[in-house]
Amino acid sequence: xxxxxxxIVDGLADGAIYASLALALVFSYRSTGIVNFAQGExxxxxxxxxxxxxAWGLPLIPAVLVSIVVSFIAGALLYASIVKPLSHASLLTVxxxxxxxxxxxxxxxxxxxxxxxxxxxxxxxxxxxxFGSFSVSAETAGIIVVVxxxxxxxxxxxxxxxxxxxxRGAASTPDSAVLVGVSVPVMLLIGWGIAAALGALxxxxxxxxxxxxxTMMFGVIIYAFAAATLGGFDSIVGAVVGGLLVGVVExxxxxxxxxxxxDLKIIVALVLIFGTLLIKPxxxxxxxxxxxx
Amino acid sequence: MSLLSLRQIRAGYDAxxxxxxxxxxxxxxxxxxxxxxxxxxxTTLLRAISGTIARQGTIMFGGMPIDRLSARKIVAAGIAHVxxxxxxxxxxxxDENIRLGAYLRTAAETRQDRERxxxxxxxxxxxxxxxxxxxxxxxxxxxxxxRALMLRPRLLLLDEPSLGLAPIITQGLFRTLAAIxxxxxxxxxxxxxxxxxxxxxxxxxVVLESGQIVxxxxxxxxxxxxxxxxxxxGYE
Numbered sequence: 001x002x003x004x005x006x007x008i009v010d011g012l013a014d015g016a017i018y019a020s021l022a023l024a025l026v027f028s029y030r031s032t033g034i035v036n037f038a039q040g041e042x043x044x045x046x047x048x049x050x051x052x053x054x055a056w057g058l059p060l061i062p063a064v065l066v067s068i069v070v071s072f073i074a075g076a077l078l079y080a081s082i083v084k085p086l087s088h089a090s091l092l093t094v095x096x097x098x099x100x101x102x103x104x105x106x107x108x109x110x111x112x113x114x115x116x117x118x119x120x121x122x123x124x125x126x127x128x129x130x131f132g133s134f135s136v137s138a139e140t141a142g143i144i145v146v147v148x149x150x151x152x153x154x155x156x157x158x159x160x161x162x163x164x165x166x167x168r169g170a171a172s173t174p175d176s177a178v179l180v181g182v183s184v185p186v187m188l189l190i191g192w193g194i195a196a197a198l199g200a201l202x203x204x205x206x207x208x209x210x211x212x213x214x215t216m217m218f219g220v221i222i223y224a225f226a227a228a229t230l231g232g233f234d235s236i237v238g239a240v241v242g243g244l245l246v247g248v249v250e251x252x253x254x255x256x257x258x259x260x261x262x263d264l265k266i267i268v269a270l271v272l273i274f275g276t277l278l279i280k281p282x283x284x285x286x287x288x289x290x291x292x293x
Numbered sequence: 294m295s296l297l298s299l300r301q302i303r304a305g306y307d308a309x310x311x312x313x314x315x316x317x318x319x320x321x322x323x324x325x326x327x328x329x330x331x332x333x334x335x336t337t338l339l340r341a342i343s344g345t346i347a348r349q350g351t352i353m354f355g356g357m358p359i360d361r362l363s364a365r366k367i368v369a370a371g372i373a374h375v376x377x378x379x380x381x382x383x384x385x386x387x388d389e390n391i392r393l394g395a396y397l398r399t400a401a402e403t404r405q406d407r408e409r410x411x412x413x414x415x416x417x418x419x420x421x422x423x424x425x426x427x428x429x430x431x432x433x434x435x436x437x438x439x440r441a442l443m444l445r446p447r448l449l450l451l452d453e454p455s456l457g458l459a460p461i462i463t464q465g466l467f468r469t470l471a472a473i474x475x476x477x478x479x480x481x482x483x484x485x486x487x488x489x490x491x492x493x494x495x496x497x498x499v500v501l502e503s504g505q506i507v508x509x510x511x512x513x514x515x516x517x518x519x520x521x522x523x524x525x526x527g528y529e
Contacts, residue, residue, distance in 0.1 A: 162396065165385075169393045172384040178345070179380065180444065181368040181397040287384075 005134060007251045013140040014223075015247020016147035021202040021217075021224035022231065022239040023154075024195040030234050031171040031191035032083060037098040040221030041105035042078075042196055043203030044214060046071040048113055050204055051120050051212055060121055068200045075196020076189045083192065084185060109214040122208035143205050150201060151240060154194075158236075167191060219266055223250065226269035229276050232286020241284065246272060294356065296321040296480050297342070297448055302350035302360075304341040311337040312504045315350070319448065324474055324481045326491040326512065328525050329501035335484040336377055338501065339450045342482070343367055343374035355447060369397055373446035377453050377484075379437040383426030387417055390425050390436055394443030402445065410439045413469055431462040435469075442473070448480045455487040463487055467494045488525040492516040500525070 021043060028036045036042075046067050053063035082101070086094050124142035128135045158164035170177040170187035177184050202224070203217060210216050227246045231238025246269065254265045276283055295318035302315040311334045319325050329335045341348035344364040352360040359367050368374075382390050391410075395403040411418045414435040420428065425436055434454055441449055451470075455463040471494040473479055485491035492498060492512045500508040500521065508521070515521050 162392075165389055165393055166396055168385060168389075169382050173380065173382045175345075175376070176380040176382055177393075178364045179343070179368060179374050179376065180394050180440065181365055182393075183365060 002134060003255070004252075006136065007255050008248055009136050009144075010140055011248030011251035012244055013143040013247070014251060015227075015244035016143050017202050017205050017220065017243075018223045018227045018246050019240045019243025020147055020150065020198045020205070021220055022227035022243045023236065024199040024202070025224060025228045026231070026233060026236060026239040027191050027195035027198065028083075029228075030236075031167075031188045032079070032087070034083060034094055034098070035233075036078075036192075036195065037095065038078075038101040038105055039195065039199050040203075040217035040224070041102050041109075042071065042074065043199035043206075043220075044217045045074075045105055045109055045203075046196075046200030047120060047203035047207040047212055047216070048109055050207075051113075051118055054121075060123065064123065064204055067204065068197050071200035072193040072197040075199075076193035078196070079189050079192035084188070106214050113212075113214075115214060117211040117213045120204075120207040120212050123204070139208075146205070147201070150198070154236075163187075163190070222266060222269045223247075226272040226276075229273045230283055232283025234287055235283065235285035238283055238285030295319060295353075296355060297482070298351075298353040299342070300351040300353075302338075302341055302348055302352065304337055304346055304348035306337075306346065310504070312341060312348075315341075315504075315506060317499065317506065319480060319482050320496075321480055322474070322478045323496040324470070324483060324494055324512075326488070326495040326498040327482065327484045327501055328486075328488050328491075328498055328515070328521070329484075330524070331486075333501040334504040335501055336452055337504075339374060339376075339452050339482070339484055343372055343450060345374070368444065371445070371447040372450060373441035373444045373448070374450040375434075375437045375441045375452060375454065377456060379433045381425040381428075381433050381436050381440065383424065385425055386422050387425055387428070387436055388421040390440050391417075391421075391443055394440030395445075398443070398445060403443065406443050406445065410442050413473060414439055430457045431459075431466070434458065434466060438466075438470075442477075442479075446479075448482065451481060451483040453484055453486060455485060455490065460487075460490070463490050467491065470494060486525075488521070489516065 021039065024039050025035060028034060049067040049070060050063045053066055054060060082097060086097060122139055124139040127138040129138060129141055158168060166182045167187045167190060170182055170184045171191065174184045202220065206220055207216060223246050227242035228239050230245060231242030250265050250268045253260055253268050254262055260267065297319040299315050299317040303310060303312055305311040315338060327335050327338060340346040342352060344362055344367040348360060350360060351358065354370060354372065359370055382393060391407055392403060395406060416432055417435055417439060420432065425433065428436060454466055467490050470481065474481060483491055492515055495512040497511050498515045499506045
């Protein structure tokens with residue numbers, strides 16, 4: 001029973017990381033209809049930036065904050081320099097460019113920091129929290145709390161502020177947003193910035209568990225895609241619930257299905273993506289694409 | 294001086310020009326209606342004014358040239374456009390739609406205006422937390438108009454507010470528009486196919502044909518004009 005409970009909690013922590021990267025995917029998708037295939041690689045670069053800042057002498061927490069701010073700016077710049085100019089290009093063009101960006105960022109990381117793995121310290125102490133007979137590592141609990149707080153901040157931004165309302169309006173009906181005086185490009189710029197900052201968070205939380213290396217986000221982005229697909233790809237709540245579900249299912253299957261084990265766990269993600277698209281293409285929370293005439 | 298003056302306005306889509314040398318004046322506190330068949334250029338005319346398509350010529354609004362301003366700047370100058378098909382934010386709630394309409398206004402103005410306009414559209418106040426996409430066609434049109442009024446515009450552009458609505462609903466809507474004009478002194482330019490109801494509340498009107506204004510008169514004379522009656526009012 002304790003094993004089961006701790007698998008669930010570990011799954012939630014993994015799931016929180018998937019959720020933040022899935023949210024990054026959903027944010028850019030909702031605002032511009034484009035799936036940013038390079039999101040994981042951008043997150044990887046954000047984690048490397050933390051390592052680099054620390055190598056230059058910055059303590060961990062300030063390094064993390066600087067990296068998140070820089071990532072926000074980089075995401076906004078990506079929108080302004082590549083995505084916006086391509087807004088009238090065909091989908092295939094945009095996808096090709098973003099996959100090209102994926103490869104370019106991956107090589108860039110290898111070029112700057114080499115392919116040897118580097119340790120990135122965890123944000124959380126190596127302690128265990130004891131609740132009666134149940135113990136959970138500070139890292140697991142910390143990840144859940146940090147992602148939870150970030151989600152709360154996002155919720156407050158979108159539900160209680162004017163700019164949050166304008167961002168939702170610009171993403172949902174850009175033509176009408178212009179007619180109430182909202183600058184749609186600025187809102188999309190902020191959206192892509194937030195996406196990159198969320199991606200950075202996922203990269204910074206993952207790196208201490210898998211060590212820094214240019215391919216460290218490969219697995220995570222697949223799980224994030226599974227989470228976003230399961231949630232419905234255009235739903236913020238869906239991305240969070242999808243992320244947590246994927247994390248828990250992945251852990252339970254890895255523990256209790258002997259022939260899958262840790263090595264084949266990634267199959268779970270692919271099965272979830274395939275199954276969702278087959279059975280309920282709009283996901284758990286996605287909007288049905290209905291055109292009213 | 295007219296609130297809005299159009300001189301030699303040409304506009305269209307890509308290579309196809311739709312409007313040819315339009316001259317139009319809208320007087321302050323008046324309701325002017327633009328009649329015309331499908332494809333005559335009515336929607337294009339409103340889009341040219343609100344800057345949502347490229348246009349050539351001179352557009353003066355309140356003494357200021359606006360023909361080179363972006364759509365967003367024209368909104369800020371005080372022209373609210375209710376597009377055809379209403380253009381509400383379907384994913385947002387009714388209340389959020391209304392608040393977003395006041396994006397350029399202060400919080401105090403928003404609270405004040407929200408109360409004021411909801412008295413004209415009581416149905417909306419019962420549905421504030423509903424998603425706009427779940428409203429009926431008539432309610433969505435009311436919401437689109439309320440959202441536009443929240444901007445505190447000096448000119449309201451309405452593109453076929455009757456589209457898809459039952460005649461009885463359209464009639465109520467036009468009465469409310471007339472009441473809003475009385476109370477707030479709002480100037481309106483309304484594009485309509487359902488001409489008889491529009492002419493009842495309008496002061497003046499023009500008839501648009503193939504991108505040109507072929508007739509301009511008071512609403513009363515237009516409603517009595519044989520040709521207008523035959524073509525746009527459906528009388529033989």
